[in-house]
Amino acid sequence: MGTWISMDEACSRLGVRPQTLYAYVSRGKLEVMSDPADTRRSLYRAEDVAGLARRKQAGRKHETLATNTLFGAEPSIPTALSTFVRERLYYRGQDAVTLAGSATLEEVAHLLWDAEQPVDFSSTASVTEPGRVTAFNTLATLAATGHSTHGRMTRVLHLEAQELVGQLANAFGAQAGQQPLHLRFAQGWQQSPQVADLLRTAMVLLVDHELTSSAFATRIAASTGASLPACLLAGLTTLSGPLHGDASGRVKALFNEVERLGEDQVIAHYLSTGLPLAGFGHHLYPDGDPRAVALLALFDPPDVITRFIEKATRLTGLQPNIDVALAALVIHYRLPDDAAFALFATARSIGLLAHSLEQLGVGQVIRPRGRYIGIMP
Known part of the structure; x- marks a missing residue:
């Protein structure tokens, strides 16, 4: 053949x-x-x-x-935002790993949103107690008072979308200001410009991942004409599940065990009991998550974590995914406890808003049918 x-x-x-x-x-x-x-x-x-x-x-x-x-x-669902080809992730036809080598979040948002003007995530709002609670409270308040997306120009929605991302970043701990988003996060967490560039790379890799469960939830909200903050809130609440965007929290807990007990004892416990190792394997990347490979190549995790990753890969045959790389980054640079989710949620908000905007062009409510299996009347 x-x-x-x-x-x-x-x-x-x-x-x-x-x-x-x-x-x-x-x-x-x-x-x-x-x-x-x-x-x-x-x-x-x-x-x-x-x-x-x-x-x-x-x-x-x-x-x-x-x-x-x-x-x-x-x-x-038809989409022109992102896809997978030969186990590589692409944003509008551009390799996500290649983009992560130099592109800012603002530039990737401009690409995904197909915006006419440069995207600006700057924000002057200050937050006294940054974190997940503040982020979700902020979005909930905006969702309760937001305007429907119907009957509004796309350029106006782009301006609202960039304001939402900027406010969300502040709520998660980014320092208010006019600089690019990755620099504002580094300043808010008192990190060096070198770490800021690592944050940029990580977040660009996390911006979108085709039709995930959170993207689907966002699209359902958008199809009803809900406001942009309501669409984003629908997506981020779905993202917050431990089997989705908060998976790096499970990996971080695993790494804490490794640092406390050593890699051999932790691996032996998990393998002897048949428990899966969080962050290893990905159904879309059977030969390894290229996002994880790209991020892990840019820094050296603590030795015990490196040994754990190597042994876990050898004994299970499963490669580390992006959640492992993100958790290793947080531990190595002693970022805030919830930094992995903060980076993931902020970056993915760009993709979720792109899905919202794209869904508006469909003009039809997403309404699946139920298949009733209960007692017949």
Whole structure:
């Protein structure tokens, strides 16, 4: 079987129409390239087609399930914000790891929001008791008094979105001021410019991750015409779960055990009891989370943490994900206890607002149907 095949052959092997083939490509399930002999035509990677065909033959029919169910497969919503191709994350077609090498959060927000003007997250508001409670209270107050997104120009919504991100950062401990967001966080936490650049890298890597549960919750709120702070609050409350954006808190607790008891004792306990190690493995990155690789390459975690990561990887076969890298960053630089969630929530607020803005163009309320399994009347 050749490496690349034509559209007609790909459609024939999969038993689908060209429109479905395009959907596979947009979801990152099928790689495509221009035909060198005729640039008007496209060629499709045969290995990807074969893999999709095997799954269809096994009865999974993934794409059909994805458009009709919420369990067993993800809901399928068209988006131009981010996707995965060959286990790499892309923001509007640009490699997220590459962007994290130099881009600021403001520049990534400008990209994702497709904004006309430069994005500015500066804020003059001061916070006396920064933290998660203040952040959620601030958003809740804004959500209760906010204006619907309907009937408002996109540029006006962009201005409101950047104000929301700036206020959220302040609530989490960033110092008020006019500087880029990563510098304001470093100043608020009394860190050096070197650490500020690490915070920038980490947050750029966390801005978006396609249709996560928090992005879906945000889109549901946006589809009803809710205010931007209400949409963001819906997303961040979902993000706060330990199986989502607060997973780094579980990793940090694990690292605290390692520092107290040593890596060998902790690993032995978890493996002997069959307990999963928080922060290892990711279903979207079976060969390793490129975001974690990029961030961990920029600093040296404490020796005991480094040894733990190496041994855990060797004994489980699972690679550390971004939650491990984020928790290691917080521990190494002695950032505030909830700094990992603060960085994650602030960065992801940019992506969640992008999902809100994108959903407004759909003009239809997201309303799944229930499948009743209770007592019949």
